[in-house]
Amino acid sequence: MAECPMDLIHDLFxxxxxxxxVRCRVLSKPCFSLIDSxxxxxxxxxxxxxxxxxxxxxxxGPRILRTVELDAPExxxxxxxxxxxxxxxxxxxxxxGVVGLLNSPVDMALFNPSTRKxxxxxxxxxxxxxxxxxxxFVFYGLGYDSVSDDFKVVRMLQSKLKGGKHDFVEIKVxxxxxxxxxxxxxxxxxxxxxxxxxxxxxxxxxxxxxxKNHLHWxxxxxxxxxxxxxxxxxxxxxxxxxxxxxxxxxxTEDNMDIGxxxxxxxxxxxxxxxxxxxxxxxxxxxxxxxxxxxxxxKPESVESFDFLRPLLxxxxxxxxxxxxxxxxxxxxxxxxxxxxxxLGIECDSSxxxxxxxxxxxxxxKGDPTEAHRRKDQMMQKxxxxxxxxxxxxxxxx
Numbered sequence: 001m002a003e004c005p006m007d008l009i010h011d012l013f014x015x016x017x018x019x020x021x022v023r024c025r026v027l028s029k030p031c032f033s034l035i036d037s038x039x040x041x042x043x044x045x046x047x048x049x050x051x052x053x054x055x056x057x058x059x060x061g062p063r064i065l066r067t068v069e070l071d072a073p074e075x076x077x078x079x080x081x082x083x084x085x086x087x088x089x090x091x092x093x094x095x096x097g098v099v100g101l102l103n104s105p106v107d108m109a110l111f112n113p114s115t116r117k118x119x120x121x122x123x124x125x126x127x128x129x130x131x132x133x134x135x136x137f138v139f140y141g142l143g144y145d146s147v148s149d150d151f152k153v154v155r156m157l158q159s160k161l162k163g164g165k166h167d168f169v170e171i172k173v174x175x176x177x178x179x180x181x182x183x184x185x186x187x188x189x190x191x192x193x194x195x196x197x198x199x200x201x202x203x204x205x206x207x208x209x210x211x212k213n214h215l216h217w218x219x220x221x222x223x224x225x226x227x228x229x230x231x232x233x234x235x236x237x238x239x240x241x242x243x244x245x246x247x248x249x250x251x252t253e254d255n256m257d258i259g260x261x262x263x264x265x266x267x268x269x270x271x272x273x274x275x276x277x278x279x280x281x282x283x284x285x286x287x288x289x290x291x292x293x294x295x296x297x298k299p300e301s302v303e304s305f306d307f308l309r310p311l312l313x314x315x316x317x318x319x320x321x322x323x324x325x326x327x328x329x330x331x332x333x334x335x336x337x338x339x340x341x342x343l344g345i346e347c348d349s350s351x352x353x354x355x356x357x358x359x360x361x362x363x364x365k366g367d368p369t370e371a372h373r374r375k376d377q378m379m380q381k382x383x384x385x386x387x388x389x390x391x392x393x394x395x396x397x
Contacts, residue, residue, distance in 0.1 A: 006030055009030075009034070010040070013031075013040070013044070014043060014044055015047075017054040017114070017358045018044070018112075018115055018358040019114050019115075021035050022115050022360075022364050025364060035360065041359070041360045044359065048359060049096075052315050054069075054357075055071075055355060055356070055357060056357075056358065057330070057355065057356065058094055058353065058354045058355070059327050059347055059352075059353055060352055060353075061347070061350050061351040062088055062350055063081055063088070063089065064078070064081065064351075065078070065081050065091075066078050066351075067079060067113060067356060070321075073343055073344050073345050076345075079113050080116070082118045083102075083103060083109050083111070083118070089103050090102050090103075091354060092140040092141070092142060093140070093354075094354035095142050095144055095210060096144060096359055096361050097112055097356065097357045097359025097360070097362075098110050098112050098362060099113065099354070099356070100142040102140065105155060105157065106124060108120075108153065108155075108174075110142075110151065111362075112360075112361055112362040112363075113356060114356075114358050114359060117362040117364060119176070119362055121153065121174055121181075122179065124155070124172055124174070126157065127170050127183075137157055137158045138155070138156070139155075139156040139207070140155055140207055140208065141153070141154040141207065141208025141210070142208075143215050143236045144236075145213060146213055147236075148175075148237065151176040151177075151361075152173055152174060152175055152176070153173070153174040154171065154173050154208065154234055154236075156171045157169070157170050171184040171241065184239045186241055209258055209259055211263060211265045212263075212265075212284045213235065213236050213237055214234060214244075215233065216244065216258055216260075216265055218230075218256065218257060218258045218267075220256070228251040228252065229246060229250060229251055231244040244265070245285070245287035245290070246287075247267075247279060250269060250279065255269070255270040256268060256270065257270075257307070259309045261278075261310045261313075261320070262312075262313060265280070265281045266280045266293070267279040268310075273305045274297070274298050274305070276295065276296045277292055277294075278292070278293050278294055279292050294333075294335060296338075296340070297338065299324065299340045302325055302329055305324070307324070307325050308322060308323070308325075309323045310322055311323060311354075311355050314332065319332040319333060319334050320333045321333075323352070323353045324340075325349070326351060326352055327351040327352050327353035328347055328349045328351065329342075330343040
């Protein structure tokens with residue numbers, strides 16, 4: 001018998017999914033300490049992001065969460081919904097294996113579906129009377145601030161006064177490191193730009209998209225109020241609200257949406273519901289780098305383009321996974337042939353989709369005391385078999 005070196009175990013564990021690693025924590029004390037260490041959690045996530053291994057699609061429906069392995073769509077797993085409160089729970093973002101869940105502006109949580117770890121956000125009251133706030137005037141964003149190494153949640157809302165007029169915008173930011181909210185005070189010259197902050201096309205536009213340490217939303221033009229479309233951005237490091245450069249050709253487009261592809265901001269422009277032009281900002285601060293990347297024709301299997309979002313490249317970068325209208329229409333778009341082929345996931349039209357990375361972020365499942373108890377039971381059983389797991393892995397030579 002010979003002990004397996006921990007550096008070899010480390011390299012092996014980096015290749016495993018987060019769900020498998022949760023079970024491996026009970027193998028031995030060294031394994032438990034390794035898997036729970038911040039350095040390993042970070043290295044494991046970095047490898048997932050670099051290789052694209054163990055990627056999943058998170059399907060979200062009314063009171064249902066479900067994961068599907070991207071490389072094996074037949075492998076479907078239901079997740080016990082952690083935030084049901086009698087209403088319709090929304091997913092407002094998916095990032096590094098963590099998803100944002102909300103039932104209302106004051107009932108929110110961060111959740112890792114791979115480890116089943118839930119972190120409820122402390123209740124942060126609204127500064128406006130609830131009667132002046134409607135669902136379509138509350139906007140959310142889930143982000144990771146690379147400067148402070150911190151997950152953050154942004155909540156923006158407007159009061160809606162009688163007669164359809166709008167009051168000032170309230171912005172509050174939650175920090176996972178501090179486990180607290182703070183209010184962001186905007187300069188007047190910035191705040192005045194968003195007095196008529198109003199979204200009028202797709203309801204899912206209320207969720208910000210993350211790129212280059214900023215969250216982004218579309219601010220569409222509105223007759224008599226806003227002359228041109230714009231992209232507003234929120235800097236997670238400085239808490240500044242500003243405007244991102246916009247392609248002049250799209251100033252007056254009437255039907256568009258925003259997304260992120262391969263870390264770059266992209267815009268989807270709907271044309272007579274027959275095709276969608278996808279634009280991409282290749283260099284973040286360079287307005288000249290806005291490029292119409294490709295056009296997606298309407299597939300015969302859908303009646304119209306109500307919504308389109310590029311999710312990710314295939315590993316060989318020859319295709320892009322698209323969500324068209326809803327998760328029922330997840331399709332690969334071949335960049336060369338311009339042909340759409342279905343991914344083959346069976347779900348109804350009430351489901352929507354997000355990409356989910358297998359990660360250990362937020363920690364592992366369950367109460368730590370219970371985890372230790374199960375681990376001790378495993379250790380006792382292993383000792384009866386000659387201490388096979390008592391000091392780490394051992395291999396027969």
